[in-house]
Amino acid sequence: MKLDYHAIEQAVNAEGDASGFAKLMQAFRQLGVTRYDYLVADGLYRYYDADSYVELRMNGIPQPVATTGDATLIKTTVKGAQAGTFDFTRFCELAGQAGVPVWTSDLRTKTVSYYDAQQRVLLAEPIPGL
Numbered sequence: 001m002k003l004d005y006h007a008i009e010q011a012v013n014a015e016g017d018a019s020g021f022a023k024l025m026q027a028f029r030q031l032g033v034t035r036y037d038y039l040v041a042d043g044l045y046r047y048y049d050a051d052s053y054v055e056l057r058m059n060g061i062p063q064p065v066a067t068t069g070d071a072t073l074i075k076t077t078v079k080g081a082q083a084g085t086f087d088f089t090r091f092c093e094l095a096g097q098a099g100v101p102v103w104t105s106d107l108r109t110k111t112v113s114y115y116d117a118q119q120r121v122l123l124a125e126p127i128p129g130l
Contacts (some may be wrong), residue, residue: 002049003032003047003053003054004031006033007054007091008028008033008047008056008107009056011024011031012059013057013058014027014104016098020127021095021128021129022112022127022128022130025089025105025127025129025130026039026129027031028109029130030049031045032049032050033048033107034048034050034106034107034108035047035106035107036048036094036101036104036105037103038102038103038105039063039101039102039107039116040063040092040096040101040102041063041065041096041101042060042062043060043061043062044055044057044060045058045060045070045091056127059089060091060092061092062092063092063095063096063116063120064096065100065117066097066098067099067117068097068116068117069100069115069117070099070122071098071122071123072100072102073097073098074095074098074122076122077095077098078114078123078125080094095114098114098122099122100114100116101115101116101117102115103115105127107130110127111124111125111126112127125128
């Protein structure tokens with residue numbers, strides 16, 4: 001099954017805000033997405049299936065990324081996003097300040113992992129609703 005760029009884009013546009021994240025993850029699974037990465041410095045999403053990936057910019061805006069990871073800051077940032085305190089752009093700014101160049105949402109393991117520049121996990125959270 002080849003990933004459908006437009007179907008992924010439609011699912012993302014239907015999400016609205018962080019409160020719709022679980023529904024979005026369910027839609028991705030139906031589309032064959034096994035995981036996706038968000039590349040903070042590039043402002044780019046990379047969606048994977050079993051055999052390939054597609055890249056989408058959508059609402060991504062490139063952000064600078066600190067060289068040192070800060071687990072406390074990314075935890076606070078994720079909690080703020082889950083509470084609806086700020087929008088996606090601000091979330092990405094704060095993730096960059098926390099030294100997170102990439103986060104991965106893995107629909108198989110049902111976790112979102114936030115990595116530092118050395119590819120160490122600073123925070124892993126369960127994906128609700130999967």
